[in-house]
Amino acid sequence: MKAWRLGWARGVVELRQSFSNGGDLVSHFLWPVLMLVALFFLRDREFAGTGILLGTLALPSILGMNAAMGMVSMSQQLTADREDGTLLRAKATPYGVQAYLVGKVVSVAGGLIADLVILFVPAMFLVDGLVFTPLSLLSLLGVLLLGLVATLPIGAILGSAFPSARAQGLVQLPVLAMIAISGIFYPLTALPGWVQVVAQFSPIYWLGLGTRSALLPDATVVVEAGESWRSVETVLVLGAWAVVGLLIAPVLLRRMARRESGSSVAVRREKALQRVG
Incomplete structure (x- = not known):
């Protein structure tokens, strides 16, 4: 409890x-500003003559995508703190590593929630056709929280796997690729069949589907795979990602913390100075 x-x-x-x-x-x-610009240009465009506006479809998906980007933020911050010795200093204090990890989850999750509010409030006035009821907003909150639990441990795993901030580009590229094929800005059903299969292995797709099911009217389900919101599958897939991440992340993080030493921090700092020089 003291560590918490x-x-x-x-x-x-x-x-x-x-x-x-x-x-x-x-x-x-x-x-958020970049996403609002994208929504502005999508707000009056229809999807395949269905009468459903792409901006209406995209906003809930973008909310899910932003929540999923927490894995990138978590990974980057863990790697940066290893490189500058922050994690080593935490290791030297009582309950330091546990408190560090809890604090990182609080700060990353809090920042993501703030970013979602910054995006969502003006977007509500920009995009038409969304459903705002107590039940829909509660469903949205539940999906976003489950998504954070599913993706933040993945970010911790990635952060423990990459020894330097420079290597973080290897994390961002595949995440951006998954965003591109996960039905965020264009319905998944418009993509080739093999791409649809690959996308459904990603938590980003299921987060987007969950947020769409919370905020979109029932008529828009026709553009989804199988013409279904697949609410049960969404909970099961995101829950599975959460369980796997919560089982693996603590093991890797403890191993990473044990390996931290003054000499390893000095070596990484020297390499960073050589790159700057």
Whole structure:
């Protein structure tokens, strides 16, 4: 419990700091602004003459995609903290590693929720045809929370696997590729069959499907695979990703923390200075 309390306090401080400096503020607002621009150009376009607007389909999907991007944020921050010695300093204090991990989850999840609000509030006035009822908003919240539980451990696994911030490009490229084929900006049914199969192995697709089922009217289900929201399958797939991540991530993170030492941090810092030089 002490580790949880320390971690919560640490996470709140990190989250507050992210809204008090220019670089992090740009990060919080840049992606939502870009998504709003995309929605602006999609808002009046129809999908295949169905009368269903692409902007209406895209907004819930973008919310799910933003939640899934937490895995990239988690991975990047873990790797950066390993490289600059933050994790090593946490290791040297009582409950330090446990509190560090709890704090990282709090700060990353809190930042994602703030980014979703920054996007969602103006987008509600930009896009028509969404369903806003207490039940739909509750369903949206449930899907997003389940999505965070499913994707943040994946980010922790990726963060423990890559030794340097420079290698994080290897994480972003496949994630961006999965976003491109996961029905976020265009319905999955419009893509080739083999692409549809590959996309459905990704939590990004199921997050987008879950958010669409929460906010879109029932008539729009005709553009989905199998013309069904597949709510049960969404919960099962995201739940499976969450279970696998929660089982593997703590093992890898403990192993990563044990391997941290002053000499390993010094070597990584020297390599970083050589790249800068």
